[in-house]
Each structure stands twice: as C-alpha cells, then as structure tokens.
Amino acid sequence: MDNINEKIKTLYKILENHKDENTEVFKAAAEVMEILSKEISELKRAIDSIKETVNFLNDDVSELQDQLFEEVSIEDLEDISDNYDEIECKNCGKKLYLEMSAIKNNDVIKCPDCGANLLEK
Ligand SMILES: [Zn+2]
Incomplete structure (x- = not known):
C-alpha cells in the first residue's frame, strides 16, 4: 500500500x-x-x-x-459427573441434575417447574 x-x-x-x-x-x-x-x-x-x-x-x-x-480439566469434568445425579420429577417428568450432597443433605428439593418434591420416593 x-x-x-x-x-x-x-x-x-x-x-x-x-x-x-x-x-x-x-x-x-x-x-x-x-x-x-x-x-x-x-x-x-x-x-x-x-x-x-x-x-x-x-x-x-x-x-x-x-x-x-x-x-475445566478432564478430571474436573469427571468429578462433575460423579458429583451430580440426574433426577426426574415424578410429577411433571422434568429432568434435573442435582448435586449428590444436596440430595443427601435435604429432604425436600422442589421441582422448578411444578413445585413437587423431587426427593419424594
Ligand atoms: Zn415437576
């Protein structure tokens, strides 16, 4: 130029x-x-x-x-999948990933869609 x-x-x-x-x-x-x-x-x-x-x-x-x-290393990703569990709302069928510790430490986690307790067996 x-x-x-x-x-x-x-x-x-x-x-x-x-x-x-x-x-x-x-x-x-x-x-x-x-x-x-x-x-x-x-x-x-x-x-x-x-x-x-x-x-x-x-x-x-x-x-x-x-x-x-x-x-985010590969190990981190593995940790994430180890530490989370897929929960399906029994009321509306919504699928959510919840932290294992949250599942263990709570009796009630409400579905964001319908409000039903996701942890109810
Ligand atoms: Zn629901």
Missing part, C-alpha cells in the same frame, strides 16, 4: 515535468491519481481498523480458550 502511493507520487512528478507539453493529459492523469491516492488511504484505514478488530477478537478467543482449559 505504501509502495503504490510512492509510485503514484513518482508518476505525478514525471507527468508534472511534461505538464506544458500536454496539459490535457496532465490534468486528467493528476485527477485520477488524486482520487486513487484518497481511495488507497481510505482502504488502508479500513484495513487497519479491521485488523485491529480481528486482533481484539483473537485476544478474546484466546482468553476464553485459556479460561476453559484452565478451569
């Missing part, structure tokens, strides 16, 4: 030297080059801002990945 802007400048200077030989060509070419330069600058700015956004997104994704892999 910098390269093309440099080349446009160089071309402009060359044409400027021959300006008096053919003013019509010089005017037309100068106009096109000015537009091109502006367009290129705008494109460059747009690309920079897209790059920045992509970098931010990448950082966010890496951070999320780090958090996921840091905080």
Whole structure:
C-alpha cells in the first residue's frame, strides 16, 4: 500500500515535468491519481481498523480458550459427573441434575417447574 502511493507520487512528478507539453493529459492523469491516492488511504484505514478488530477478537478467543482449559480439566469434568445425579420429577417428568450432597443433605428439593418434591420416593 505504501509502495503504490510512492509510485503514484513518482508518476505525478514525471507527468508534472511534461505538464506544458500536454496539459490535457496532465490534468486528467493528476485527477485520477488524486482520487486513487484518497481511495488507497481510505482502504488502508479500513484495513487497519479491521485488523485491529480481528486482533481484539483473537485476544478474546484466546482468553476464553485459556479460561476453559484452565478451569475445566478432564478430571474436573469427571468429578462433575460423579458429583451430580440426574433426577426426574415424578410429577411433571422434568429432568434435573442435582448435586449428590444436596440430595443427601435435604429432604425436600422442589421441582422448578411444578413445585413437587423431587426427593419424594
Ligand atoms: Zn415437576
């Protein structure tokens, strides 16, 4: 991108030297080059801002990945499935995962859907 802007400048200077030989060509070419330069600058700015956004997104994704892999290991996942039990509400059939300790330590855990006691045998 910098390269093309440099080349446009160089071309402009060359044409400027021959300006008096053919003013019509010089005017037309100068106009096109000015537009091109502006367009290129705008494109460059747009690309920079897209790059920045992509970098931010990448950082966010890496951070999320780090958090996921840091905080939940395979052992953790096994622990979670060991420590939870699937309970089906006998009244409405809703399935819930409850912590084993909560099942052991409580006589009543109400179904969030119908309010029936999930622990009632
Ligand atoms: Zn229920």
